[in-house]
Amino acid sequence: MEQKQRPIGRPRQDEKAKPTKEIILDVATRLFLEHGYKIVSMDDVAQACGVTKATIYYHYSTKADLFTDSMVKMMIRIRKQMNHLLSSDRPLKERLHTFSCVFLQATIDIDLKSFFKEANTSLSTEQIQEIKDAEEQMYTVIEEALNEAILKGEIPNVNPKFAAHAFVAMLTIGNYKDAQNHPLFPIEKMADQIIEFYWNGLGKG
Template sequence: MKKKQRALGRPRKEQGAMATEEIILHTATGLFLEKGFQHVSMDDVAKKCNVTKATVYYYYKTKTDLFMDSMIKLMVRIRERSSAILSTDEPLKTQLFQFASAHLKATVDIDINTFMKEAKITLSQEQMEEMKKAEDALYNELESALTRSMERGEIRKCNPRLATLVFVNLLTVKNSMDESYQNSFDSVEDLAKELVDFYWNGLAGGN
């Protein structure tokens, strides 16, 4: 009986399809964050994963598709971590510090502003909308936490959406720091504390 030929690029069953896809996605995310979209090829991803290029193309038809999935999954991981932090009974300032620390650690090697500009050039309108949904989900978690704190009287009432955007953008200030100034902070936590203190003085009136 003639053996049925498997589809080109399809990984062998014993490899574990889900495991292979996860390895490709995890590896590609690291490469994109390290080198940027333009400087990463599908061949680079395949070599790093120790699989054939056909295997990478089996899961992702284009590098753009792989990039989009990588970034969305990254945002989802950050959101899930942030959601866990913001759903605790800790005081808001403690939550903001933990949020800032987690966010800075997740983006320590990324110039977010440059990275997103590159994404806008690379991705289609539909793909950008998918990324925006993932980004908005993160903002919504923080906005809800700020709103709850306002309702409890922990902080003064203001526009919670604006307060959310200001805080998230404040965390990108490290992209404007030169290396020597970044190194003046002993750790990510030290930078997070200074940023949160600066933000808190305006949000809570210095209390």
């Protein structure tokens, strides 16, 4: 799959640089996740990208569009990673543990609930639908892993949809900081606790 010669058409001036649109999406995703939809202004995104607001509007026609694309692409990325982490021959419990460790380390909030609060007033129904679909597909990946485990007899015959959500819900405990801003446990211990509790919850205690 060679392609060392100059590709056809106008080449990128700066070979090393990511295309602007990607930069914008990455920066926006980070900012939205960190602060929320409303609080992040197009100016903030522009400044963080080192471009002008107008440039952002060249690539994304509204803030809602940029947000929707950010969220959807992120969900897709997470889904892919989930797929990767959950598909192996190891026992489910091990796979879930690995998955927990990875996600507790990433400060990313998989939980979109909080975003929908803001989004409902600002996004179009199509945009909300688009994000919800992406979210749903992400949950489906977990569901499938659970389904498979049920078939294999690894876990009892639970409702896989509920169990998928329960898993994600349990993961969010990892983000909690107490009044002194300390987490309940260090990450590794947290993953152990979560998986232990979850595994029990599935009825395999």
